[in-house]
Amino acid sequence: MLDLTFEPPKPKVIAGAKHDWELVIGMEVHAQVSSRAKLFSGASTTFGAEPNSNVSFVDAAMPGMLPVINEFCVEQAVRTGLGLKAAINLVSAFDRKNYFYPDLPQGYQISQLYHPIVGEGEVLVELGEGIARMVRIERIHLEQDAGKSIHDMDPNMSFVDLNRTGVALMEIVSRPDIRGPEEAAAYIAKLRQILRYLGTCDGNMQNGNLRADVNVSVCRPGEYEKYWETQDFSHLGTRCEIKNMNSMRFIQQAIEVEARRQIALLEAGGEVVQETRLYDPDKGETRSMRSKEEAHDYRYFPDPDLLPLEIEQTWVDEIAAALPELPDARKARYMSDFGLTDYDASVLTAEVETAAYFEAVAQGRDGKLAANWVINELFGRLKKEDHDITSSPVDPAQLGGIIDLISRGDISGKIAKDLFEIVYTEGGDPAEIVEARGMKQVTDTGAIEAAVDQVIADNPAQVEKAKANPKLAGWFVGQVMKATGGKANPKAVNDIVQAKLGL
Amino acid sequence: MSIDESTAARVAKLARIRVEEDALPALAGEFNTILGFIEQLGEVDVEGVEPMTGVTPMRLKRRKDVVTDGNQQDKILSNAPDAREGFFAVPKVVE
Numbered sequence: 001m002l003d004l005t006f007e008p009p010k011p012k013v014i015a016g017a018k019h020d021w022e023l024v025i026g027m028e029v030h031a032q033v034s035s036r037a038k039l040f041s042g043a044s045t046t047f048g049a050e051p052n053s054n055v056s057f058v059d060a061a062m063p064g065m066l067p068v069i070n071e072f073c074v075e076q077a078v079r080t081g082l083g084l085k086a087a088i089n090l091v092s093a094f095d096r097k098n099y100f101y102p103d104l105p106q107g108y109q110i111s112q113l114y115h116p117i118v119g120e121g122e123v124l125v126e127l128g129e130g131i132a133r134m135v136r137i138e139r140i141h142l143e144q145d146a147g148k149s150i151h152d153m154d155p156n157m158s159f160v161d162l163n164r165t166g167v168a169l170m171e172i173v174s175r176p177d178i179r180g181p182e183e184a185a186a187y188i189a190k191l192r193q194i195l196r197y198l199g200t201c202d203g204n205m206q207n208g209n210l211r212a213d214v215n216v217s218v219c220r221p222g223e224y225e226k227y228w229e230t231q232d233f234s235h236l237g238t239r240c241e242i243k244n245m246n247s248m249r250f251i252q253q254a255i256e257v258e259a260r261r262q263i264a265l266l267e268a269g270g271e272v273v274q275e276t277r278l279y280d281p282d283k284g285e286t287r288s289m290r291s292k293e294e295a296h297d298y299r300y301f302p303d304p305d306l307l308p309l310e311i312e313q314t315w316v317d318e319i320a321a322a323l324p325e326l327p328d329a330r331k332a333r334y335m336s337d338f339g340l341t342d343y344d345a346s347v348l349t350a351e352v353e354t355a356a357y358f359e360a361v362a363q364g365r366d367g368k369l370a371a372n373w374v375i376n377e378l379f380g381r382l383k384k385e386d387h388d389i390t391s392s393p394v395d396p397a398q399l400g401g402i403i404d405l406i407s408r409g410d411i412s413g414k415i416a417k418d419l420f421e422i423v424y425t426e427g428g429d430p431a432e433i434v435e436a437r438g439m440k441q442v443t444d445t446g447a448i449e450a451a452v453d454q455v456i457a458d459n460p461a462q463v464e465k466a467k468a469n470p471k472l473a474g475w476f477v478g479q480v481m482k483a484t485g486g487k488a489n490p491k492a493v494n495d496i497v498q499a500k501l502g503l
Numbered sequence: 504m505s506i507d508e509s510t511a512a513r514v515a516k517l518a519r520i521r522v523e524e525d526a527l528p529a530l531a532g533e534f535n536t537i538l539g540f541i542e543q544l545g546e547v548d549v550e551g552v553e554p555m556t557g558v559t560p561m562r563l564k565r566r567k568d569v570v571t572d573g574n575q576q577d578k579i580l581s582n583a584p585d586a587r588e589g590f591f592a593v594p595k596v597v598e
Contacts, residue, residue, distance in 0.1 A: 035568050042571030051589035055579045056572035072568030093556060100519050102593045150590070151597045158597065159590035162579065297517055307563040308556050 006124075006132035011224065012180030014256075016263040021218045023259050024227075024236050025184050026176035029191055030169050031201040032145065032209040033076045039144055039168035040067030040110065047207055051161040059166040061105035066305055073168040074309065075319060076200040077117050077142050080170055082320050083198045084137050086121025090316070092141075093308040097298045102160050103147030111171075112141035113300045117309065123174075123194070124328060125187045129342045135187055136175040145169045170201070176215065176236065179224075181252035188212060188248060193327050197352050211246040215239045216258045218266070237262065238272040242279050242286055254279035258286045330355060338367025347375055353389050360396030365403050373403055377420055398423050401430035410434060412441050414486045442488045445496065448480070451488065452496050455479045463501065470503045506534040 011022045035045060041058035058065040081088050093115040096108040118140035126132045147165040149158050172191065178184050192210055195201040203210050217237035219227075227235040242258055245251045257279070262272050277286040325333070327349050334345040348358045348371060362370035378399060382392055402419055405411045411419060411434055419439060423430055434440055442448060455476055456463055466472040476497045481488055506514075511531040515522040522530055576589055585592040 037566070037568050037570050037572075042566065042569065043573040044570040050576065052576045052579050052591070053589075054573045055575070057579075058572075060579050068564055068566045070568050071565040074565075098517070102591070102596055149596060151595065153590075154587075154592070154595075156595055157585070157587075157592045158595050159587065159592055161590055297513075299517065302556060307559075307561065309563050 006126070006130055008133055009127045009131050009179070009183060012182070013221070014218075014259055014263060016267050018267045020221055021259070021263050022221055022224055023180055023255065024176045024217045024219060024224060024239075025178035025180070025255060026215040026239075027174045027178065027184065027187065028213040028215070029172040029174075029188065030145075030211050030213075031080075031172060031191075031195055031203075033073050033142075033168035033170055034200055034202055035070060035073050035076060035168055037070055038166040039070055039073050039142065041166055043166065045167045047209075049163055051159075051163065054163040055165065059105070059162055061107070067110065067303075069306070069309065070168065073142065074117070074311065076168075077140060077170055078311070078316055078319050079198050079323065080172075080195065080200045081118030081121060081140055082316075082323055083194050083200070083326060084118075084121035084123060084140070084172075086137055086140065087119035088311075088316050089115065089117055089119055090313060091115065091308055091310050092117040094142075094303045094306045095300045096303045097143075097300055099298060101146065101149075102158060103149045103162070103165065105147075105162065105165065109144050109146065110303055110306070111143035111300075114302070115308070116141035123187065123190055125178075125183060125190045126346070127183065127186055133177065133179070133183055133187075135177045138173045138175050140170050140172045143169050143171055176217075176227075176239075181255040184214065184255055185248045185252050188251065190327075193350065193352075197324055197326050197330075199324070205246045205248070208246050211244055212251060214242045214245055214251060214255060216242065216255055216262070217272070218259050218262045237266075238274050240272065240274065240286070241276045243276055243289065245279065250279060250281050253281065253284065254286060257284060261286060334358075334367070334371075338362060338371065340367065340371050344371050344375060347379075351389065357389050357392070357396055361400050361403065363400075365400060366407060369403055369406070370400075373399060373420075377417065381420075381424055393427065394420070394424050398427075398430060405430060405434055409489060410440055412486060412488070412490055414481075415439050415441065418486075438487075440487065442484055445492060448484070448488050448492055448496055449500075451480045451483050452476070452493065452500055455483065456500060466501055466503070473497050473501060473503055476501070506531045506538065510534075 014021050014023070032045075033039070037043065038045060038056075038059065041056040043056040043059055044054040046054060056065075058067055078088055092112055094110050095113045097111045097113065098108040100107055116139040120139070121137035123135045123137060124132055125135055145164050145167040147160055147162040149160050151158050153159050174187070178187055188210075192203040192205075195210070196203045201210060205211065217239035219235070219237045223235045227233065240258060240262070242254050245254060258277065265272060276289045278289050279286050331345045331349045334340045334348060335342065340348070347354075349355045354374075358370065358374050361374060378392065378394060382388065387393075399420075402416055402423065405419070406413065406416050419430055419433060422428070422433055459479075462472065462475060466476065473494075477490065477493050480493045480497065481490060508527040508531050511527050511534060512522065514534075515530070580586040580589070580591065583591050
């Protein structure tokens, strides 16, 4: 079982002019479902295509076209729900959310207001060793994405591309359990990590494939605890929703800025009005989205084009059985099976590709040694050139080969670093390189003894000093290593130096 | 529930349907007639009856995750009053 003992983090407190205030944050994360085709049409979801080329008549809302659901998108939503330990609703239904915007040809978005496919779940958000927040998930529903409007190509016109129109989104709605900007960022990061492990969303925030609406309110210390006991929202402040954030940094900034705006307003005797706001990172402020003021009346109703979505428990069970190992479980396994530290296990499990790389290296080898090499040598080297693990010039078999040579005592740690550099820049099989370039460690004690004798004979003054101060023996070890081109086994050298000096 | 003229005007605006001022009383009246009819349904006892969401006894039809459509930019844009460089061009909408 997983060890889930943790302390919740302290909520962020902002000191106003008059009182202290706490933050309360809930998030609606829109995650684009990884699929080939759209939610209700056979058009491609590929990013970056020629404008309006990945569009079917269904997406363009031509009269008489009917939506037909992509069963894989349903499977992905179920998989995501299972990954978040959530209840799966065997019956869900689609509703129309009506509003007008140029990038929404239907005049409504097909969504799931009343009967979402996924119910309550949870996400464990770690904020340090032994500190974590369990964020409750309220629901996940499937819905269509809108198109893309481009406003900077013409001074008087907006340009509309419908390629994204109708792509499947999962809206993942949290409870107001997040208590500060850092927690908000950590929550998104954890959600992104889980989605990427599951393969249900690529998590690319830059392309907008993962974006969040952030609900922010403030309350006086003590009020949140009353909400927690009663689940009565009247203990909390009025919230504002900051729309469409796709950067962790901006999410944190926007929360801070919005909280301070609300605090200033409340302390001046004003009231927070529930509304939708946009964050402007250039000006460092949030501002009201006036266009949305009267759009809030979405006049939801069940979509008459779509029957309820009924799925079978056996199918859900099949998806559950094939679920990959998720980050929390994998991290716990790395700590227990490989003896890794909390920190190292977190680093290695952060990205699914990194974890796969590490496991390939660690397979049948010393896990700690493998972790050190992946984290310190490989990551350090990759970072220098702005590479990531997927474009690493050293593959797991090569790095494993280097580690095998160390473990067998064929090369020293220092030589191993040189060897790594050769493999990184030139490629090749580590064992062959060591053989061909004479990098093998000298374990022949006779050869080492000869080298030690030579150094002792050449440095009588140092010998006297070392006899008085045994710590100076290290100098001899260094000299011998130098004399043997780093190929002598340092432990053997040390033993022989100690013996010869009579220490 | 009763719909007054200002509610009728609001619904018309949300639906982007232009209704002249002098047509609002009649529109509000029609809404009220429709709502009155719907309210009659409330008199039926539906205790323990599953809501009927469709009239055909069939399962929701599904599609495989295969790309079967698209690559018809010219057709998609053919009804657009204005299209440039492959985009629909519309009067500037900016937040």
